[in-house]
Every structure is written in C-alpha cells, then in structure tokens.
Amino acid sequence: MLLFFFMVTTELRKTAVDVMQRIPQATQLRKLQRKSLVTNLYIGEPKKSDQFGTEPKIQAEDVFIEPNDIILWVNREKDKLPENEREQLTVAMKVDSEAKRGIIADVETQLRKANARKILYSTLQKSDKR
Amino acid sequence: MAKSTPEIPNASMADIAFLLLTFFLVTTTMPNDKGLSMQLPPPPEAQPPEDVKIPERNMFKIQVNSSDALLVEGEPMNDVSGLKDMIKKFILNNGVDPKSSDSPEKAIVSLKTDRGTTHKRFVEILDIAQAAYYDIYADQAGVTNEEFRKIASDLNNPENQRLYNKGREGIPMAISIAEPTKAGN
Numbered sequence: 158m159l160l161f162f163f164m165v166t167t168e169l170r171k172t173a174v175d176v177m178q179r180i181p182q183a184t185q186l187r188k189l190q191r192k193s194l195v196t197n198l199y200i201g202e203p204k205k206s207d208q209f210g211t212e213p214k215i216q217a218e219d220v221f222i223e224p225n226d227i228i229l230w231v232n233r234e235k236d237k238l239p240e241n242e243r244e245q246l247t248v249a250m251k252v253d254s255e256a257k258r259g260i261i262a263d264v265e266t267q268l269r270k271a272n273a274r275k276i277l278y279s280t281l282q283k284s285d286k287r
Numbered sequence: 288m289a290k291s292t293p294e295i296p297n298a299s300m301a302d303i304a305f306l307l308l309t310f311f312l313v314t315t316t317m318p319n320d321k322g323l324s325m326q327l328p329p330p331p332e333a334q335p336p337e338d339v340k341i342p343e344r345n346m347f348k349i350q351v352n353s354s355d356a357l358l359v360e361g362e363p364m365n366d367v368s369g370l371k372d373m374i375k376k377f378i379l380n381n382g383v384d385p386k387s388s389d390s391p392e393k394a395i396v397s398l399k400t401d402r403g404t405t406h407k408r409f410v411e412i413l414d415i416a417q418a419a420y421y422d423i424y425a426d427q428a429g430v431t432n433e434e435f436r437k438i439a440s441d442l443n444n445p446e447n448q449r450l451y452n453k454g455r456e457g458i459p460m461a462i463s464i465a466e467p468t469k470a471g472n
Contacts, residue, residue, distance in 0.1 A: 160308045167315035181407045183414035185421055185432075186321040188440045195320065200406075249322065252406045259402030261409075262467045265327060274327040278410055279319060 175209075176201035176216050179254045183280040194245050195277075196234045200260060201253030213256040215264060224263040231271035247275040323413055325462075344386060345393045347377045349412060353403025357412070367415060374419035378458065391423075391458040399465040413462070420460045428454030 176199050189195055199216040203209035214221045217230050235243045248268060252261060268276065349370075350358040357364045364370065378394045380387035388394035396416050400409055418432070425435035428450045435454055438447045 160304055160311065163308065163311040163315065166317065167311065168318050169314060170316050180319070181410040183323055183410055185323060185414050185417040185436065187324045187436055189320040190440055192320065247324075249320070254405065254407035254410075256406045257402060258400045258404040258406065258409055258467045261406060262400075262402065266331065266466075269327050269330045270332075272330065274329070275324070276327060277322040277324045278406075278413070279322040280410055280414075281319070282321070 172219050174199050174216065175204055176214055177204060177253045178251060180251065180279055180281050181254045182283040184283045186280060186282055187277070189247065189249070189277065194238065194242060195247050195249050197249050197251060198264070199251045200256050200264065202255065213253065213260050215260070224267050227264060227267035228271040231268065231273045235273070245275065246273050247277055248273050249277045249279050251279040323410065323417060341395060345388050345395055347374060347394065347396045349396065349398050351400045351404045351408055351412060353401040355405060355408040367411065371415050371419045371422070374416060375423060378419065378423060395461045395463055397463045397465060400467045402467045402469055404467070416462050420458070420462070423458060424454035427456065
C-alpha cells in the first residue's frame with residue numbers, strides 16, 4: 158500500500174538543487190494548471206558555500222547562471238514547447254526566504270525582456286488561520 | 288502425475304517490496320507546484336517613457352526597507368494583521384473618502400522594496416495584497432476565497448469562467464511592484 162502511494166504521488170528528482178531552499182509560507186496559493194508549461198528557477202545561497210561563496214545564486218537545471226544568461230535560457234525553454242503554447246510558459250521561482258529582493262528584481266527584469274511574463278513565487282501553505 | 292508448473296517463491300516478496308519502497312522514498316520528491324502567481328509588466332523598452340501622473344489618492348503605497356520595516360501610506364507599521372482590511376477599504380472606497388481611491392478600477396496598490404529586503408518579507412506583503420483582492424473577487428462571485436482561487440486555476444470549465452469573470456468584473460488586480468531602490472544589498 159505504502160509502496161503504491163509513493164509510486165503514484167511522488168516524482169523522480171530531475172535536478173539536484175544546489176542552493177538553499179527554505180521556501181516561504183503564504184496563504185493565497187494558486188495551483189499551476191499545466192505541468193508541461195512550467196519551468197523552474199532556483200534562487201538562494203549555495204549549499205557548498207566554501208566553493209561558491211555565500212552570495213545568493215541562480216540555478217537553472219543543473220548549473221548556476223548569471224542574470225544575463227536568463228534570456229538565452231528562457232528561449233531554450235520556449236523551444237521545447239509547441240509553438241502555440243510558447244507564450245504561456247510559466248516560470249516557477251523557488252526562492253529561499255533569506256534571498257534578497259535585489260537579485261530577484263534583476264531576474265524579473267530579464268524575464269520581462271525575454272517575454273516570459275507569467276511567474277509564480279513558489280510558497281508553502283501557511284498552516285495557521287488567516 | 289504431479290503438476291510441474293513452477294511456483295514463484297513468495298517468501299522474499301516482502302523483502303522486495305520493502306526494497307522498492309525505500310528506493311522510492313529516497314529517490315523521489317513530493318511535487319510542490321503551488322505559489323503566488325503573478326504577471327510581470329511588458330518589457331522595459333517596449334513602453335514609451337511616458338510620465339503618467341497617478342493622483343495621490345489612487346495609490347496605496349507600501350514601502351519596505353532593507354531591514355524589513357514597513358511603511359504604509361507614509362506611516363510606520365509594525366503589525367501587519369490590519370493591512371488586508373486597509374487595502375480592501377482602499378479599493379472599495381468608490382470616492383467616498385476624499386483621501387482614498389476614486390473607484391476600484393483606478394485603485395493601485397504599490398509595493399516598493401529595497402534591494403536588501405528579504406524574499407520572505409516580500410512574499411508576506413504580496414500575500415496580504417493578493418488576499419485583499421481575492422477576498423473582494425470571492426465576495427462578488429458569491430463564493431469563498433478558497434473556492435475562488437480553485438476556480439481561477441481551472442478556467443476551461445464554462446461555469447468556472449463565468450464565476451471568474453463575475454468576480455473580477457470592474458476590479459483589475461492592480462498590484463504594482465516597483466523597481467527596488469538601491470540600498471542594503
């Protein structure tokens with residue numbers, strides 16, 4: 158029973174996330190409609206801080222990227238989708254609680270330039286009452 | 288003559304199942320595909336650098352500095368629990384109070400942060416602002432807040448589409464997120 162539960166509800170890890178992910182909590186969550194249109198961007202302090210320092214970094218798939226690379230990355234993600242759905246690409250931003258707005262704003266500016274304007278700040282459901 | 292069909296040894300079945308179970312426990316993750324959804328404004332260069340003057344009364348200003356302190360309409364605020372009702376009152380003012388908004392269509396909630404503001408604080412405030420809007424939409428559509436958000440996530444159903452439009456009628460979700468100021472990065 159347990160085995161089937163895990164087989165059905167979980168999914169295989171595609172990428173190893175190398176940045177801290179203490180996801181903030183919120184109440185007004187929206188569920189994503191279609192998984193295939195979603196692509197993830199991870200932002201946070203690197204886990205291996207002796208190697209990469211403690212400044213928050215952006216991770217796309219398996220590599221760290223700079224804000225300037227985002228346009229290129231978005232276009233590559235868009236190429237994976239069928240042509241009529243490219244405009245609906247949603248970027249799910251999984252941002253660590255302690256990351257600063259500065260780096261996130263830089264990413265948002267690049268996403269605007271890349272015309273990927275649907276975004277989602279990934280959050281957990283806040284458990285206490287509103 | 289005895290049947291010669293070979294039987295699968297079933298003594299090890301439990302072991303195999305447990306092995307598989309641990310395998311799935313270790314290699315898989317629970318998908319987390321929920322969050323605060325937003326629409327970014329069009330690219331910076333596509334917009335003409337026009338200087339649109341928005342009357343002071345139609346702006347609900349929320350500012351957060353780099354030490355996560357809050358300034359709402361020019362007043363410092365420590366406790367955010369009343370903020371949602373303030374925003375709701377501001378949006379639904381309809382010109383009654385001369386210091387508050389003209390109409391829900393013109394009302395803008397402006398959220399300005401520093402580069403040093405933490406993401407946690409930003410999400411907290413954005414959550415409150417969106418909660419105010421979703422509460423209003425849900426009231427208009429005659430459902431609860433939670434139901435409205437569920438409806439908004441599934442617009443292929445015509446009934447949902449109808450409720451969604453009814454909820455949002457005349458009230459665009461105008462949460463403006465300003466470019467952060469350069470302090471405390």
